[in-house]
Amino acid sequence: xxxxxxxxxxxxxxxxxxxxxxxxxxxxxxxxxxxxxxxxxxxxxxxxxxxxxxxxxxxxxxxxxxxxxxxxxxxxxxxxxxxxxxxxxxxxxxxxxxxxxxxxxxxxxxxxxxxxxxxxxxxxxxxxxxxxxxxxxxxxxxxxxxxxxxxxxxxxxxxxxxxxxxxxxxxxxxxxxxxxxxxxxxxxxxxxxxxxxxxxxxxxxxxxxxxxxxxxxxxxxxxxxxxxxxxxxxxxxxxxxxxxxxxxxxxxxxxxxxxxx
Amino acid sequence: xxxxxxxxxxxxxxxxxxxxxxxxxxxxxxxxxxxxxxxxxxxxxxxxxxxxxxxxxxxxxxxxxxxxxxxxxxxxxxxxxxxxxxxxxxxxxxxxxxxxxxxxxxxxxxxxxxxxxxxxxxxxxxxxxxxxxxxxxxxxxxxxxxxxxxxxxxxxxxxxxxxxxxxxxxxxxxxxxxxxxxxxxxxxxxxxxxxxxxxxxxxxxxxxxxxxxxxxxxxxxxxxxxxxxxxxxxxxxxxxxxxxxxxxxxxxxxxxxxxxxxxxxxxxxxxxxxxxxxxxxxxxxxxxxxxxxxxxxxxxxxxxxxxxxxxxxxxxxxxxxxxxxxxxxxxxxxxxxxxxxxxxxxxxxxxxxxxxxxxxxxxxxxxxxxxxxxxxxxxxxxxxxxxxxxxxxxxxxxxxxxxxxxxxxxxxxxxxxxxxxxxxxxxxxxxxxxxxxxxxxxx
Numbered sequence: 001x002x003x004x005x006x007x008x009x010x011x012x013x014x015x016x017x018x019x020x021x022x023x024x025x026x027x028x029x030x031x032x033x034x035x036x037x038x039x040x041x042x043x044x045x046x047x048x049x050x051x052x053x054x055x056x057x058x059x060x061x062x063x064x065x066x067x068x069x070x071x072x073x074x075x076x077x078x079x080x081x082x083x084x085x086x087x088x089x090x091x092x093x094x095x096x097x098x099x100x101x102x103x104x105x106x107x108x109x110x111x112x113x114x115x116x117x118x119x120x121x122x123x124x125x126x127x128x129x130x131x132x133x134x135x136x137x138x139x140x141x142x143x144x145x146x147x148x149x150x151x152x153x154x155x156x157x158x159x160x161x162x163x164x165x166x167x168x169x170x171x172x173x174x175x176x177x178x179x180x181x182x183x184x185x186x187x188x189x190x191x192x193x194x195x196x197x198x199x200x201x202x203x204x205x206x207x208x209x210x211x212x213x214x215x216x217x218x219x220x221x222x223x224x225x226x227x228x229x230x231x232x233x234x235x236x237x238x239x240x241x242x243x244x245x246x247x248x249x250x251x252x253x254x255x256x257x258x259x260x261x
Numbered sequence: 262x263x264x265x266x267x268x269x270x271x272x273x274x275x276x277x278x279x280x281x282x283x284x285x286x287x288x289x290x291x292x293x294x295x296x297x298x299x300x301x302x303x304x305x306x307x308x309x310x311x312x313x314x315x316x317x318x319x320x321x322x323x324x325x326x327x328x329x330x331x332x333x334x335x336x337x338x339x340x341x342x343x344x345x346x347x348x349x350x351x352x353x354x355x356x357x358x359x360x361x362x363x364x365x366x367x368x369x370x371x372x373x374x375x376x377x378x379x380x381x382x383x384x385x386x387x388x389x390x391x392x393x394x395x396x397x398x399x400x401x402x403x404x405x406x407x408x409x410x411x412x413x414x415x416x417x418x419x420x421x422x423x424x425x426x427x428x429x430x431x432x433x434x435x436x437x438x439x440x441x442x443x444x445x446x447x448x449x450x451x452x453x454x455x456x457x458x459x460x461x462x463x464x465x466x467x468x469x470x471x472x473x474x475x476x477x478x479x480x481x482x483x484x485x486x487x488x489x490x491x492x493x494x495x496x497x498x499x500x501x502x503x504x505x506x507x508x509x510x511x512x513x514x515x516x517x518x519x520x521x522x523x524x525x526x527x528x529x530x531x532x533x534x535x536x537x538x539x540x541x542x543x544x545x546x547x548x549x550x551x552x553x554x555x556x557x558x559x560x561x562x563x564x565x566x567x568x569x570x571x572x573x574x575x576x577x578x579x580x581x582x583x584x585x586x587x588x589x590x591x592x593x594x595x596x597x598x599x600x601x602x603x604x605x606x607x608x609x610x611x612x613x614x615x616x617x618x619x620x621x622x623x624x625x626x627x628x629x630x631x632x633x634x635x636x637x638x639x640x641x642x643x644x645x646x647x648x649x650x651x652x653x654x655x656x657x658x659x660x661x662x663x664x665x666x667x668x669x670x671x672x673x674x675x676x677x678x679x680x681x682x683x684x685x686x687x688x689x690x691x692x693x694x695x696x697x698x699x700x701x702x703x704x
Binding site: 003005007026038056060063065069070071072074077078081107112152153183185193194195205210214230231 | 701
């Protein structure tokens with residue numbers, strides 16, 4: 001399908017108000033792997049006839065990695081500038097494919113004057129499927145085994161455990177859980193700004209520990225809902241030399257595929 | 262009876278009452294110090310939404326729901342916990358008997374229910390013994406990882422076994438006292454009336470069958486005194502021990518964080534400065550006094566962080582679920598809590614020694630107790646917060662100390678400094694041009 005993506009500015013210029021803002025995030029904008037997920041989300045929204053906008057060049061880092069790393073100044077600078085843009089457009093509802101953006105926009109922006117209804121893409125996709133605005137045929141995933149890796153900032157941080165699983169359940173595949181899942185899910189190792197630094201000395205990398213656990217389920221697909229988890233798990237699978245048999249895919253990519261988008 | 266005789270006959274009651282008052286008095290004295298220490302922390306409002314707070318306290322503290330996440334330890338802990346609470350009803354009787362010189366004062370009032378009560382105490386005493394035995398085996402023979410990790414070396418490991426040992430002594434005193442009591446009552450000794458059912462100590466009467474009445478009375482009395490003095494001594498051990506959690510668990514859970522775990526506090530002092538930076542003419546309230554960013558020492562943490570430290574019973578569920586700890590990094594969330602308590606105790610002693618004011622000792626929680634290496638290993642994944650059975654939040658302390666490292670000491674790891682620079686200059690943690698943000702749509 002041909003992708004038609006409009007910015008908030010373009011909608012406003014046409015005197016229209018979009019239904020929802022798609023907050024792409026830095027990974028979704030710049031990381032080659034995450035950009036594919038971004039396109040998958042956009043395709044899903046378009047297919048479900050959701051009138052969505054992006055901020056494009058007006059978007060900036062939410063400040064999440066700065067805040068977790070202790071740089072509150074930088075976080076609040078970013079937050080206030082983003083809030084000015086968001087409030088300027090009178091944004092009401094936001095969807096994002098990044099649990100870190102999701103958490104920050106949802107929980108930490110309100111106190112600084114930014115009040116929006118924020119959903120993770122797994123939640124939006126779940127409701128689109130429920131409302132019948134989106135239909136999938138699980139055909140291509142039939143017979144596959146999928147295990148879902150809970151992102152910390154979606155799961156424990158915000159108690160969203162079921163939406164991604166409900167979405168995956170539509171794929172007609174077998175869903176298997178890792179030993180550590182939901183509230184006990186193990187971090188991929190990227191959170192708290194770890195993504196941007198070397199790990200401290202230890203005897204193992206966190207992403208290797210987690211990937212081994214995922215591989216132990218003998219799943220063909222490790223499903224993720226976060227661009228950083230995606231990077232970490234992909235590296236872990238490569239480390240185990242299993243990249244030929246096991247793929248790491250975002251929920252949105254699988255749904256876009258199953259919906260033939 | 263002459264006056265000397267009267268004095269002699271009430272002497273045990275006087276001694277008992279004095280011991281009781283001394284034991285409770287000393288405990289109150291130490292408790293006040295701990296409350297003062299907790300109040301050294303920064304303000305934080307945790308009294309909103311009392312309905313929700315009572316609910317969470319009932320479930321998590323009273324109902325032990327988070328303990329049961331690990332069912333074996335959870336059930337064993339419930340044995341000891343319920344046993345402790347139930348047997349304290351017996352302690353109430355012991356106190357009344359001790360002060361007024363009565364013997365089993367509740368018996369006449371409760372009639373046959375008293376038998377049920379005593380039988381219940383005995384069953385729980387036996388369950389406590391089973392639980393404590395299993396705990397000892399888990400710690401010292403099976404050597405479960407979280408109990409043999411380095412952060413427990415020294416006093417903490419001694420403390421843990423000491424608590425188990427004292428519990429065995431107290432329960433054994435209680436059960437053998439009842440056994441001696443039964444042998445005496447079966448022989449029709451003075452004051453020793455039969456109360457019937459003793460499901461556990463009834464099995465132990467054989468131990469005493471060859472004893473004379475006199476020896477039995479001495480044993481029974483000795484164990485009675487041992488039991489109550491032991492309890493008073495144990496009460497006064499609590500303020501120095503991880504076992505303090507039996508009291509702190511309740512308020513600590515009541516004051517839990519009710520916000521989503523991912524929501525980190527926004528610092529008001531920073532908001533003020535950022536508003537001024539973005540709009541120098543903005544009307545912004547003045548800060549009261551010099552502002553410190555983040556926490557360098559325990560006084561810079563919130564009172565709830567400090568209460569958390571006194572509540573921690575060093576079970577290590579946090580560290581066993583910590584991704585950094587399980588992959589061999591220096592960070593242990595349990596150790597963060599233990600070090601916070603150690604430093605707070607040191608600050609408290611400093612205040613005591615200097616007539617109520619803290620005199621700089623050239624030390625701080627950050628660096629002297631907790632290293633930057635530990636702090637930078639955290640992924641902020643909240644596994645430790647989720648795992649804690651009494652809702653302690655080690656992550657909040659970690660982030661406060663990180664803020665100090667970054668905003669006051671300008672000492673983030675070099676790669677994070679680069680990341681900060683990228684966000685400032687490009688609005689992204691990587692070095693990409695903001696102009697390229699929408700390139701994905703045409704790729």
